[in-house]
Amino acid sequence: MSAILPPSERLWWKHPLDRVEGIWIAISFIWCMVMFFMMVFWHIYGKQNLATETYKTTPEKFTAQTQAAVDKWTVRTETEQKVPVVAPPEGADVYMIGRLWNWWPILELEKGKTYKLHLTSMDYNHGFSLQPTNINIQVVPGYEHVIKVTPNESGTFSVICNEYCGIGHHEMLGRIYVK
Template structure:
């Protein structure tokens, strides 16, 4: 009998289950239940998943908020594109824009202080990947992701786009400074 041909009897579900088949179905079901409850457990107690808030936004509104943030807290500019480096005080709402093929602005935060990071994309889907922390968020146009961030280490961290966004994707990197 070939698997391509239809079964000779159409009521295959009325046939008794082989013992080995039943064993594997039970094992698979038990494993699925373990994985389901472990996902819930690790989300609540493992502190491995980000609990983000997401809101609908429009690019013009978000750009205006980001520009006001940059105008208020810029301390210097870096790179040949003169990207502003922004150092806001503790508890501030901080804004970061993903657009072809850059992150704007560069953020300078303080260790041990909490901020609310607002992310959005202006054009295509982008991926926010903070390395070496391995924090990953898909940044979607029209949506604002809000994450509470408390840096625990000083240093320079890389922000990389990990969602292919076009021909200049490999250039979409930035920095995050933590003092």
């Protein structure tokens, strides 16, 4: 049998395997099993996957929750758009909305304290990429993504959208301060 010419008999699966074919199938199967068990191993022991919760929500409900948190914990405003800076207490539910083309509001968290960060998008799929850390989540409209966050270093962190969301995608930035 040749790879170029069609087989003389159409029932090719009834032909015996060539030795080299069998070796490559065995190598492929073993490699697939190694990769499968490595994925399970790294998910459990690698500490690289976020444990998130996801709930269905509506834009109106999430906006109301976010606005309530902003009204309660705003400490100042920044930028020419007067974006509120929210400083919630430890253990609080903090909210961020992704919409064309910003992350709202700006958060001010404290180092070593745990918060529940709620994320959603109001319009299109957006990416929540917290730089320079390795937190990366796809934020989908109609769903509320909840992550437990405990900042372990102080500084200013940028929130970048890494899912193309339209003509202003390159301007879709947000900020999180950690004191």
